[in-house]
Amino acid sequence: MGWESHLTAASADIDLIDILWRQDIDLGAGREVFDYSHRQKEQDVEKELRDGGEQDTWAGEGAEALARNLLVDGETGESFPVQFPADISSITEAVPSESEPPDLQNNLLSPLLTGTESPFDLEQQWQDLMSIMEMQAMEVNTSASEILYNTPSGDPLSTNYSLAPSTPINQNVSLHQASLGGCSQDFLLFSPEVESLPVASSSTLLPLVPSNSTSLNSTFGSTNLTGLFFPPQLNGTANDTAGPELPDPLGGLLDEAMLDEISLMDLAIEEGFNPVQASQLEEEFDSDSGLSLDSSHSPSSLSSSEGSSSSSSSSSSSSSSSSSSASSSFSEEGAVGYSSDSETLDLEEAEGAVGYQPEYSKFCRMSYQDPAQLSCLPYLEHVGHNHTYNMAPSALDSADLPPPSALKKGSKEKQADFLDKQMSRDEHRARAMKIPFTNDKIINLPVEEFNELLSKYQLSEAQLSLIRDIRRRGKNKMAAQNCRKRKLDTILNLERDVEDLQRDKARLLREKVEFLRSLRQMKQKVQSLYQEVFGRLRDENGRPYSPSQYALQYAGDGSVLLIPRTMADQQARRQERKPKDRRK
DNA sequence: CCAAACTGTCATACA
DNA sequence: TTTGTATGACAGTTT
Numbered sequence A: 001m002g003w004e005s006h007l008t009a010a011s012a013d014i015d016l017i018d019i020l021w022r023q024d025i026d027l028g029a030g031r032e033v034f035d036y037s038h039r040q041k042e043q044d045v046e047k048e049l050r051d052g053g054e055q056d057t058w059a060g061e062g063a064e065a066l067a068r069n070l071l072v073d074g075e076t077g078e079s080f081p082v083q084f085p086a087d088i089s090s091i092t093e094a095v096p097s098e099s100e101p102p103d104l105q106n107n108l109l110s111p112l113l114t115g116t117e118s119p120f121d122l123e124q125q126w127q128d129l130m131s132i133m134e135m136q137a138m139e140v141n142t143s144a145s146e147i148l149y150n151t152p153s154g155d156p157l158s159t160n161y162s163l164a165p166s167t168p169i170n171q172n173v174s175l176h177q178a179s180l181g182g183c184s185q186d187f188l189l190f191s192p193e194v195e196s197l198p199v200a201s202s203s204t205l206l207p208l209v210p211s212n213s214t215s216l217n218s219t220f221g222s223t224n225l226t227g228l229f230f231p232p233q234l235n236g237t238a239n240d241t242a243g244p245e246l247p248d249p250l251g252g253l254l255d256e257a258m259l260d261e262i263s264l265m266d267l268a269i270e271e272g273f274n275p276v277q278a279s280q281l282e283e284e285f286d287s288d289s290g291l292s293l294d295s296s297h298s299p300s301s302l303s304s305s306e307g308s309s310s311s312s313s314s315s316s317s318s319s320s321s322s323s324s325s326a327s328s329s330f331s332e333e334g335a336v337g338y339s340s341d342s343e344t345l346d347l348e349e350a351e352g353a354v355g356y357q358p359e360y361s362k363f364c365r366m367s368y369q370d371p372a373q374l375s376c377l378p379y380l381e382h383v384g385h386n387h388t389y390n391m392a393p394s395a396l397d398s399a400d401l402p403p404p405s406a407l408k409k410g411s412k413e414k415q416a417d418f419l420d421k422q423m424s425r426d427e428h429r430a431r432a433m434k435i436p437f438t439n440d441k442i443i444n445l446p447v448e449e450f451n452e453l454l455s456k457y458q459l460s461e462a463q464l465s466l467i468r469d470i471r472r473r474g475k476n477k478m479a480a481q482n483c484r485k486r487k488l489d490t491i492l493n494l495e496r497d498v499e500d501l502q503r504d505k506a507r508l509l510r511e512k513v514e515f516l517r518s519l520r521q522m523k524q525k526v527q528s529l530y531q532e533v534f535g536r537l538r539d540e541n542g543r544p545y546s547p548s549q550y551a552l553q554y555a556g557d558g559s560v561l562l563i564p565r566t567m568a569d570q571q572a573r574r575q576e577r578k579p580k581d582r583r584k
Numbered sequence B: 001c002c003a004a005a006c007t008g009t010c011a012t013a014c015a
Numbered sequence C: 001t002t003t004g005t006a007t008g009a010c011a012g013t014t015t
Helices: A003-009 A011-026 A032-051 A053-076 A101-109 A119-150 A156-160 A167-177 A183-196 A210-216 A222-229 A238-245 A247-251 A256-271 A275-284 A289-296 A298-316 A322-332 A342-351 A358-363 A378-386 A412-422 A425-432 A439-444 A447-456 A461-536 A565-583
Strands: A550-554 A560-564
Touching: A425 A439, A425 A461, A439 A447, A439 A461, A447 A461, A461 A550, A550 A565, A560 A565
Parallel strands: none
Antiparallel strands: A550 A560
């Protein structure tokens, strides 16, 4: 109802929240946050490198030139696949299920690899992440992008994770060829096979290097193989050919969507959050449900947080015996006091527990619903029944407010004076008007009982009027107190929500980095595996296929087909368009 | 003494 | 209509 207005009214609270948010934004993107998982993956990479150590040597030969090639492509964002003119008509038999390029691509990988890294989970999480990150990126889109592209490395991930010398190539390739749709799944499909391969996958972007082919094919010399493998125009170096050749199979897997998403995610990373804080938050906050529970439950949770708010507010007030109970309920987070919602109000009324009564402490108010408890204050009952303290102000019909200080005369009156000071104005008025029952009853009795009580006495019009005023004011006072508590609780809940959101944000960012890392690794594996498979293929003459003329394609029936480049290029182009059209 | 926080009250809207 | 509740605004009180 009045949330916004309340918040605007409580500017200090707003400031608090604002500070929290600014904190969130101002905190730089912390790499330490990712360090743990980062190191884990790094170790994995290193492990792979160690396992395939011999591959590093041959890969290193062409790494420099290769790196040059791929780095350029990576930075420009150009897609590798489309480098050869397409001529589909000439080769129709090559691709059985040409009408479904995406499936082709997906199926291409599936026969080779059966996912061991739970592709479903990963992809689903990935997509979830994406959606979240998109939202995050929206917040910081403008400012963060500048930050992102002004960073020396440009790619925070590449700076974060040091890979083998030859890996940068792969990183670039993978990052720019990434496709949101099928890539993660496809890569996952590949991974098991890669694992079984003797080749070091992580460092083998260049598949068709001489050493590789020689080891695989004893029939031909390494030099011959390279000559066969790479077409004249590309034959300058093996690396040159490898550049255009590699991306082809991967190109279909990766589309612009992935690039966009990745950049969005990078933006989100650059947006920054305190890594230390995030990790701390993560430690102390394991459950992901914290946010949703809290926020969704905020209306009703007001009652729970009421404890906190009441403790905070009442603790500041000197005279709160209720504060003790309130603060105790604070720790429990389940205390029921007042509630902001009508639903809980019902509860409240049913239980007879009426919200916060700081004045409870003053007047020992108990349950408003229980008249028996109203007599807890002896002196009040005393006043009501034996008029001991009504003497002084007795003549004050016109003056509703007899100044308490004016009553003190004599030793006995000191006590009366003290009690007077403990009384509220309305109680003074009631005493002055000789109201025969306590204000507590006046205020807290149900209507029926209240009317019953009134009927028992012969009251003047002035007395009745005062009683009605006392009742009205008393109820309104409670309402005001509850209102203020509620306002406080709202603020506290908002603060808690902010904290929860910060935790979620930190967690999601960590997950994102994790996913990106595994994605990159899988891309590398896919590339090396592709090269491995392609390099083993031989034509009818026993010669290897030229990577510039042929590419591997995945058929719908689970088999892998060798198709002409032109064909693969066309399919890759088709797949590039599809997501674009979808976006429009 | 001042400022901020707290508290009670009123007016008003709403259920 | 009556009764009760919620809340902004104001003023008095306390810290």
